[in-house]
Amino acid sequence: MKWRSILERQALWDSETAIDLRLSEAEAVELYRNAPLHSLMNAAHQRRNAMHGAQTVTYLIDRNINYTNICTINCQFCSFYRPPGHAETYTQTIEEISSRIAELE
Structure with missing residues (x-):
């Protein structure tokens, strides 16, 4: 599977239906090895907006x-x-x- 199709599928996530679109290990490896950083950043930004709204920023205590x-x-x-x-x-x-x-x- 190519990185672009993985990110396109991830863009289908909808908070109303809560479709589970977790990445498989193979998909994660594909993104890590081949997806441009700016594409990953954009996908993460879009997912955050879909999950929490554009005005909410989340963080992890780590x-x-x-x-x-x-x-x-x-x-x-x-x-x-x-x-x-x-x-x-x-x-x-x-x-x-x-x-x-x-x-x-």
Whole structure:
């Protein structure tokens, strides 16, 4: 299936009938690999408008929990990592991670 036909089918979503048009894994991969970013952005914008109206913006409360900052890749752009044995390394316990997740509730 080509990316254009996937996005055209997604445009048929209607909040009144609530037709379930979830993407299959193959469709998601097709869009990821081949659809132009601006086409995906436009499709997402149109779906949001159809679901919530043009005057409503939605968001997701999210958190990126890094369980450790130990890394051996040595990226030239990363200021987050610490090499093994460095004084500032950390690895969070399950309890610490669970506590940070609970903060989102």
